[in-house]
Amino acid sequence: MxxxxxxxxxxxxxxxxxxxxxxxxxxxxxxxxxxxxxxxxxxxxxxxxxxxxxxxxxRKEDIHETLMERLLETWLAPLRELDDIGDPMTELRSYIRRKLEMARDFPRESRLFANEILQGAPRIMPLLAGELKTLVDEKASVIKGWMRAGKIARTDPWHLIFSIWATTQHYADFDVQVRAVLGPNRGGDGRFEDAARFLEQLFLDGLKPKG
Amino acid sequence: MxxxxxxxxxxxxxxxxxxxxxxxxxxxxxxxxxxxxxxxxxxxxxxxxxxxxxxxxxRKEDIHETLMERLLETWLAPLRELDDIGDPMTELRSYIRRKLEMARDFPRESRLFANEILQGAPRIMPLLAGELKTLVDEKASVIKGWMRAGKIARTDPWHLIFSIWATTQHYADFDVQVRAVLGPNRGGDGRFEDAARFLEQLFLDGLKPKG
DNA sequence: CTAACGTTTGTCCAATCGGTCAAAATTTGC
DNA sequence: GCAAATTTTGACCGATTGGACAAACGTTAG
Structure with a gap:
């Protein structure tokens, strides 16, 4: 060692x-x-x-570095759990739900991460191109398998993962804006349940009217 | 005056x-x-x-203030254009396309805005709760009308708008991460076209397999 | 008890920050 | 061409910053 x-x-x-x-x-x-x-x-x-x-x-940087190292592990945990063994649509749905719960329960972690990426990820670039890319590629393969098996619609797995990250983390990173726009009534605690319902529908059926 | x-x-x-x-x-x-x-x-x-x-x-703040004022106008322009007169699905599709083009062509503006919101929007909070909320509420009504008319699926118009913001701005704000994960091959200039194709499919049909 | 070790504090420092000011250089209106 | 107005600069200031350091304080094992 x-x-x-x-x-x-x-x-x-x-x-x-x-x-x-x-x-x-x-x-x-x-x-x-x-x-x-x-x-x-x-x-x-x-x-x-x-x-x-x-x-x-x-040094100030040592604190930040330690924080980022820990953060990345817990942050990627939900994606690691995305598994080949369950029903694909159910797996994706619970991944989205878990990510949204993290945005609700750990908004500070989300914002810390967003801050770092926004500034060009100077401190974690190697991790992104290394560990993160490997993990995402791996899960993209799993998703591709589901598509080949006809379990979910054929589309780009990488951009699918991006869209899940974007939509869920939005409720942590842009929380101020979300609450300002929803107003006092709908911007309360219920906003995460509303978001969960909406995202489930979006990722399942899209916007095309039924029938 | x-x-x-x-x-x-x-x-x-x-x-x-x-x-x-x-x-x-x-x-x-x-x-x-x-x-x-x-x-x-x-x-x-x-x-x-x-x-x-x-x-x-x-003062330093004067620069930032002037920048933010100008930014907000151009930034909200696509949403203002969202109009009741066209075909709803086409309208939404071109709104998504326009927002994605802005993420591609004006990433600095997007990041400036993201930075401001992330820090709690201390300088533009009144604008969010005022002008922005009014505009979004107005467009949410338009979208609601489309839903009542059976032109698009019934869902939450506000969260729909959030999801469009989130998915499109992600390609500007998290650009470093997107390119790192996609790698040298798929992370090149074509990534925005890939994203456009994916988002169109997501918002149209979702992930449920056809048939 | 006490010596060794771990912890806390007050003081200090050099660098950087946002911003001022008067004087010099330049442009403009006539 | 010249005076007035505008623009540019170098020198400077007080406040804040990240960090160093030695001395004081606390803890613990023998």
């Missing part, structure tokens, strides 16, 4: 405080972006002084 | 230089966000010194 893969030995306090800092950093980074966030803001959100925070993470 | 609506008298040089600055600012802001961009960066991109730039726009 190489030195770089060894987990550093850490005290109980170090583990706890590092978690505290990462939680605070997620809050701050996702709201202001990397360059828009200051170490002071994160330190205050974590309830400690700036030098104290820098004792646990030596 | 109130004083605030009067266009300030400007010399030829002022008009030209202001345009130059706004173009440079669009480049810088869309790549780095508001707080991530510096006046020096914009000045350099515009080929002038910082004090010179500040002679035309007294």
């Amino acid at each position: 190489t030195a770089s893969t060894e987990a550093p030995r850490r005290t109980r306090i170090q583990q706890e405080k590092r978690e505290l800092i990462l939680e605070a950093a997620l809050e701050v980074f996702s709201a202001n972006g990397f360059r828009g966030s200051t170490i002071d803001q994160i330190a205050e959100a974590a309830g400690m002084s700036k030098p104290n925070l820098l004792y646990y993470f030596r | 109130t004083a605030s609506t009067e266009a300030p008298r400007r010399t030829r040089i002022q008009q030209e230089k202001r345009e130059l600055i706004l173009e440079a600012a669009l480049e810088v802001f869309s790549a780095n966000g508001f707080r991530g961009s510096t006046i020096d960066q914009i000045a350099e991109a515009a080929g002038m010194s910082k004090p010179n730039l500040l002679y035309y726009f007294r």
Whole structure:
């Protein structure tokens, strides 16, 4: 085993405080972006002084890097679960549902990711072209199989995955706009159920009238 | 007419230089966000010194504000064109096509807008809840009419509009990711045509297999 | 108790930021 | 061609930033 893969030995306090800092950093980074966030803001959100925070993470970038590494795993989990064994249409439907639930329950993670991509993904470009591409290609193959078997309509699997990402993450990344447009009545907690119903119909039947 | 609506008298040089600055600012802001961009960066991109730039726009925020005002008009133009007079399915299809063309031809504008919304839309919140909501509500009524007439499937018009925004703008805002995942072959110039074909099929028929 | 180790803090620093200002250079109106 | 107005520049300022550092404080094992 190489030195770089060894987990550093850490005290109980170090583990706890590092978690505290990462939680605070997620809050701050996702709201202001990397360059828009200051170490002071994160330190205050974590309830400690700036030098104290820098004792646990030596550089601002280290916090962001750690955050992004963790994020990517949980973020891609739903796609990893997309499996060949179930009914294709059901599999896709539950993938969409899971992604929408993540947008609802982890909007900060979604925004942090969106921020990074928007700025050209300077810190995670290798991951996108490597691990992410591999995973998507793999799942695209699964979907292609479903198409060949006549289980779902023939179309482009990659763009299908993009469209699922786009439509679901929209409810986290553009939440302010969604709520502003829906207004006080329909923009409340029910908006995610409305979105779920709409997306299910869209991906199942499209807009062509029945009959 | 109130004083605030009067266009300030400007010399030829002022008009030209202001345009130059706004173009440079669009480049810088869309790549780095508001707080991530510096006046020096914009000045350099515009080929002038910082004090010179500040002679035309007294504050950094003034540049951003002017940019956002202009942007919103052109950005909403496609939706304004969505008209009751044509065939509903054709109207929607060309709206999607127009939005996708904007993502292809004006990605910086899309990213600037995305950046603003992601940060909570601090500078354009009133516009979202006012002008934008009014426009969307209006077009939602048009779409509702189409549904009542049986021209398109019954579903939620607001979320339909969101899904069109999300899927099309995705190709501008997440362009880096799209190209990374598609790879060198399919991530080239043809990706927008592939996306157009896919989206047309998605919004028309969904994924349910034919027959 | 105490020495070693881990944690926290106050102070400080160089770099960068948005923005000012007066003076110099240039353009424009007559 | 010249005076007035406009444009450009270099020098500068206070505030904020990421980060360094040594000293003080706390904890823990023997």
